[in-house]
Amino acid sequence: MIWSYYFIIVLILLLFATCLSIASSNQLVEAAATYGNIGAISKKSCFHKEKQALLHFKASISRDPYGQLSTWRVEDDDCCKWSGITCNNQTHHVTQLHLQEYDLTGEISHSLVNLSYLNHLDLSDNFFNGTIPNFISSMTQLRYLDLSWNYFNGTIPKSIGSLTQLRTRESSSIIEIENLDWLSNLSRLQHLEMDGISLAKVNYWIDVILSLQKLSFLSLWNCDLSEVMHPYSSFLNSSSSSIEFLYLGNNNLNSSMYRWLFPLTSNRLLELHLSYNMLDGVPRYLGNLCSLTNLYLYGNQIAVKFFDFLNNLCGCTLVTLRRLSASDSQITGSLSDEIQKVSSLELLDLSDNHLSGTMSEKVWELPNLERLDVSSNSLVITANVGKSKISYIDLSNNSLVVTPSKAHMSNNYCVESIDLRACNLGPLYPIWIEIYKYLTYLGISANRISETIPFQFWRTWPSRLIYLDLSSNNISGEVPDLSSNFDIYPIIDLSSNNFYGPIPNVPLTLASLNLSRNKFNGGISFLCQIVDGFLSFLDLSHNSLTGQLPHCLWHFKGLKVLNLGHNHFSGRLPASIGYSFQLEGPNKFSGNVPIWIGENFIRLYGLILRSNNFIGPIPLQLCHLTNLQILDLSINNLNGTIPTCMNDLNVMVHGRRFPESLVHSYLKVHDEESSSAEYTYVDKAIMEWQGNERELTSTLRFLTSIDLSSNNLTGLIPNELTDLHELLVLNLSKNALLGEIPRKIGEMKKLVTLDLSGNNFSGRIPSSMSQMTSLSFLDISHNKLSGRIPSNTQLQSFEPSKYIGNAGLCGPPIIESYPGDEVPSIVRESESESGEESIDDELQR
Structure with a gap:
C-alpha cells in the first residue's frame, strides 16, 4: 500500500448511564x-x-x-x-x-x-x-x-481499564496491541468496538471477550484475528455469552473458524457479519441460528451453486432471516425457484457473483421483499415486477433485461428506485419504464441507446424523480427545458452522449449536474437562476462552452466539485470554487492565481489549473490548504520562487486519513443498506503521468501530487519541500530553477515519479536518492549536474536518456563510465506502459 496510515488511535468510551447527578x-x-x-x-x-x-x-x-x-x-x-x-x-x-x-x-x-x-x-x-x-x-x-x-x-494505555463505569467502548485504529487483559476489568461492558486494531499477537482473545458477561455487541472488524485460542472456546457455545450482534469482517478468516463459532446453536444471535474473509462453502450450522435475522457474507469465496447455498441454510434460520447479503462471493448457478424457501426476506443482495441463466420470476413473488440487488451477474431477467412490494431494484450489469409482459405492464406505485445500467436495453429508448409512476431514482446508463429521445418522454418523467442517469449512451439531440421536470434537489447526469445546442434551463434547486463530454455550446449564465445553497457538483467539462465565468458562481457556498476543463472559457476567475477545482486547458484563464483560494477554501483537496495563462508568483496563501492532495499549476506563465511554506500541506506530510474521500456522496436516495443509497461522484482529472497525459479517475484517491512544470519559476528548491513524506509525484521540470538538489530529498521515500529535467540544477546527485526505492520514473536530464551517479542503486536501472544533457555526470547507466562499473540487474517495467490499471499498481506497491 502506498498510504502510511501512521498510528491512528480511536478510543470511544460511551456510557449508557445517566449523567452524574449532583443531587x-x-x-x-x-x-x-x-x-x-x-x-x-x-x-x-x-x-x-x-x-x-x-x-x-x-x-x-x-x-x-x-x-x-x-x-x-x-x-x-x-x-x-x-x-x-x-x-x-x-x-x-x-x-x-x-x-x-x-x-x-x-x-x-x-x-x-x-x-x-x-x-x-x-x-x-x-x-x-x-x-x-x-x-x-x-x-x-x-x-x-x-x-x-x-x-x-x-499503544492504548492499560490504565484505561480503570474506567470501571464503562458500558460501551468503541475503538478503531491501525495499531497493534499484545494484551487485552485490561478489558477484563470492564465488567459492565455491553458494547465493544475495536475495528482496525491489530490483535494478531493477542493469545486467547476469545477468552477475554467471553469474560465480559454483559457483552451484547462485539465488532472486531479488520483486526488481524488469529486463531490462537483454547480448544473449547466459542462465542456461541459459551453459557456466559450474551452476544446478539457479532461483526468479524475483513479478518482473512478461513472456514476453520466455524469449529469455534458454530459448534451448536445460539438462540441469542440476531446479526452476523462475516464479510470480507476467506470463507469457502456454507456450513449447515448456519441453518440452526434460530434468532438470526441479518446475515452478511459478502466478499468471501463461498463458490457454491445457489441451490446448495440455500439448502445449507435450511432449518430455523430460513424462517427468521430477513436480510441476506452474499455479494461478491463467487456463487454460481441460476437464481431458481428455490428462492421461495426464504419467504421472510426483506433484502436480498446477490450482486457481483457468477449467476447465469434466466432469473426465476418467483423472485418477484416473495411477499416481504423490498430490496433486490442481483447486479453484475450474467442473468437474463424479465422485469415482471407487477404489483410486488419491492421498492428498490438493481439489475445493472447483466446479460439482458427483457421488456415486461403485457400482463405486468400496469402502473406500479411501489418501485422507487430502478438501476438498469449496462443491461443491453438499446438501441431504442425503453418506453416501458413509464409504468413506474413513483420513481425517485432511474439509472439507464451504458445501454447503447442511440436514438433521439422523443420530446414527450422528457415531459413524462415521474413527478417525484430526483436522480436521472442517462450517461454513457449515444443519445443525440437538444435537451429541452428541464426546470419543472423534477422534485427538489435533483441529480441529473447526461454525460458522455452526443447532446448539442445551448444548455437548457435546469431546476432551481439543482443538487448536481453532469453534462460533461457532450457537444453543448454557448455560455453558462443559466447557473445564475439556480437557488443559492443547493448545488454541490457541477461538471461541464469537455464541451464547446465559451465566454467568461459568471460572478454568480460565488453564491454556491456548498459547491464541492467544479470541473469546467476542456472548454473555451476566458477571462479572470470569480471568487468561487468548491472542494475540488478543475479548470484545466484548453481554457485560457488569465491574471494571477487568486489568493482567495487559500483564504476561503481551506478544505480544498484538489486544485488543478493546468494549461491556462496565469501569471505572477505562486500565492503563499495556497499553503493554508492543509487538506490539499493534488496541486497542478503546470503549463502557465508563473514566475518567482517555490514557497517555503509547502510543508504546511498536512496531507502531503502525514497522508490522508480518508483515502476514499475523492468519492463524494451528497444525497441519500435510500438508506445505507442499499447499494445505491447515495449518489456519488468520482473525481477525475487529466494530468501528466510519467511524461504522458492521462485521465485519472479511481487512482486519484491514492495520489498525492505537485506539478509545477512548464512555468518560469526560479530560485532553489526549498528544503521544506522534502518534508512532504507522503508525496508520490513531484514534477518541477521545464522551469529555470537552480542550485543543488536538496540533500534530504531521499527522505521523500514514497515518491514514485520525480521529474527535475529542463532546469539549471548543479552539483552532485545527492547520495540520499539511493533510498528512494519506490521510484519508477526519474528524469534529471538537461541540467548542469556533475560527478558520479551513486552506484549500486536503482538509479542505474533508468534509461541513459534520463540523465543526458548534464555534461559533468559520469557512471552507469550513461556512457561516460568508470572502469569496472556494472549496471545492476534490476528489471523495470516499461515506462511507456499505458492504462490506469498500471498506474494503480504503481501507486499501491
Whole structure:
C-alpha cells in the first residue's frame, strides 16, 4: 500500500448511564467549598479553575486553521458559551467538549484533568500526535471518549481499564496491541468496538471477550484475528455469552473458524457479519441460528451453486432471516425457484457473483421483499415486477433485461428506485419504464441507446424523480427545458452522449449536474437562476462552452466539485470554487492565481489549473490548504520562487486519513443498506503521468501530487519541500530553477515519479536518492549536474536518456563510465506502459 496510515488511535468510551447527578446537598456543599462558596453554584458563568484549564488546552494547540477556538478568550468570563463547550445547566460545570473535525494540531494538555466533571470528550478527526496521554485514565467521570482519526502512536494505555463505569467502548485504529487483559476489568461492558486494531499477537482473545458477561455487541472488524485460542472456546457455545450482534469482517478468516463459532446453536444471535474473509462453502450450522435475522457474507469465496447455498441454510434460520447479503462471493448457478424457501426476506443482495441463466420470476413473488440487488451477474431477467412490494431494484450489469409482459405492464406505485445500467436495453429508448409512476431514482446508463429521445418522454418523467442517469449512451439531440421536470434537489447526469445546442434551463434547486463530454455550446449564465445553497457538483467539462465565468458562481457556498476543463472559457476567475477545482486547458484563464483560494477554501483537496495563462508568483496563501492532495499549476506563465511554506500541506506530510474521500456522496436516495443509497461522484482529472497525459479517475484517491512544470519559476528548491513524506509525484521540470538538489530529498521515500529535467540544477546527485526505492520514473536530464551517479542503486536501472544533457555526470547507466562499473540487474517495467490499471499498481506497491 502506498498510504502510511501512521498510528491512528480511536478510543470511544460511551456510557449508557445517566449523567452524574449532583443531587444531594452534601455534594453541592462539597462542590461549592471546592470553588469558594456555595453561592457559586447559582452563578451563570463557568468556574475559574475550569476556564483556566480550557485556556491552557488552547495554548497547547499550535494550529487552529478554522479559528474554532477563537471564542476562547481570557476576557470572557463564561466559558460555557465558548465554541465546543457544554456545561451543566444547574451547576455550570464543564461536562462536555466537542472539538471533533476542527483539524487542530498540537498536544492534548494535561490541564484537562482539572475538568473534574467532564463526562464527554470528543477530539476525533484532528492532527494530535504522540502517545495517548496516561492521564486520560484518571478522568473517571468520562462516559464518552473519542480520540479517533488523529496521528497518535504507541499503544492504548492499560490504565484505561480503570474506567470501571464503562458500558460501551468503541475503538478503531491501525495499531497493534499484545494484551487485552485490561478489558477484563470492564465488567459492565455491553458494547465493544475495536475495528482496525491489530490483535494478531493477542493469545486467547476469545477468552477475554467471553469474560465480559454483559457483552451484547462485539465488532472486531479488520483486526488481524488469529486463531490462537483454547480448544473449547466459542462465542456461541459459551453459557456466559450474551452476544446478539457479532461483526468479524475483513479478518482473512478461513472456514476453520466455524469449529469455534458454530459448534451448536445460539438462540441469542440476531446479526452476523462475516464479510470480507476467506470463507469457502456454507456450513449447515448456519441453518440452526434460530434468532438470526441479518446475515452478511459478502466478499468471501463461498463458490457454491445457489441451490446448495440455500439448502445449507435450511432449518430455523430460513424462517427468521430477513436480510441476506452474499455479494461478491463467487456463487454460481441460476437464481431458481428455490428462492421461495426464504419467504421472510426483506433484502436480498446477490450482486457481483457468477449467476447465469434466466432469473426465476418467483423472485418477484416473495411477499416481504423490498430490496433486490442481483447486479453484475450474467442473468437474463424479465422485469415482471407487477404489483410486488419491492421498492428498490438493481439489475445493472447483466446479460439482458427483457421488456415486461403485457400482463405486468400496469402502473406500479411501489418501485422507487430502478438501476438498469449496462443491461443491453438499446438501441431504442425503453418506453416501458413509464409504468413506474413513483420513481425517485432511474439509472439507464451504458445501454447503447442511440436514438433521439422523443420530446414527450422528457415531459413524462415521474413527478417525484430526483436522480436521472442517462450517461454513457449515444443519445443525440437538444435537451429541452428541464426546470419543472423534477422534485427538489435533483441529480441529473447526461454525460458522455452526443447532446448539442445551448444548455437548457435546469431546476432551481439543482443538487448536481453532469453534462460533461457532450457537444453543448454557448455560455453558462443559466447557473445564475439556480437557488443559492443547493448545488454541490457541477461538471461541464469537455464541451464547446465559451465566454467568461459568471460572478454568480460565488453564491454556491456548498459547491464541492467544479470541473469546467476542456472548454473555451476566458477571462479572470470569480471568487468561487468548491472542494475540488478543475479548470484545466484548453481554457485560457488569465491574471494571477487568486489568493482567495487559500483564504476561503481551506478544505480544498484538489486544485488543478493546468494549461491556462496565469501569471505572477505562486500565492503563499495556497499553503493554508492543509487538506490539499493534488496541486497542478503546470503549463502557465508563473514566475518567482517555490514557497517555503509547502510543508504546511498536512496531507502531503502525514497522508490522508480518508483515502476514499475523492468519492463524494451528497444525497441519500435510500438508506445505507442499499447499494445505491447515495449518489456519488468520482473525481477525475487529466494530468501528466510519467511524461504522458492521462485521465485519472479511481487512482486519484491514492495520489498525492505537485506539478509545477512548464512555468518560469526560479530560485532553489526549498528544503521544506522534502518534508512532504507522503508525496508520490513531484514534477518541477521545464522551469529555470537552480542550485543543488536538496540533500534530504531521499527522505521523500514514497515518491514514485520525480521529474527535475529542463532546469539549471548543479552539483552532485545527492547520495540520499539511493533510498528512494519506490521510484519508477526519474528524469534529471538537461541540467548542469556533475560527478558520479551513486552506484549500486536503482538509479542505474533508468534509461541513459534520463540523465543526458548534464555534461559533468559520469557512471552507469550513461556512457561516460568508470572502469569496472556494472549496471545492476534490476528489471523495470516499461515506462511507456499505458492504462490506469498500471498506474494503480504503481501507486499501491
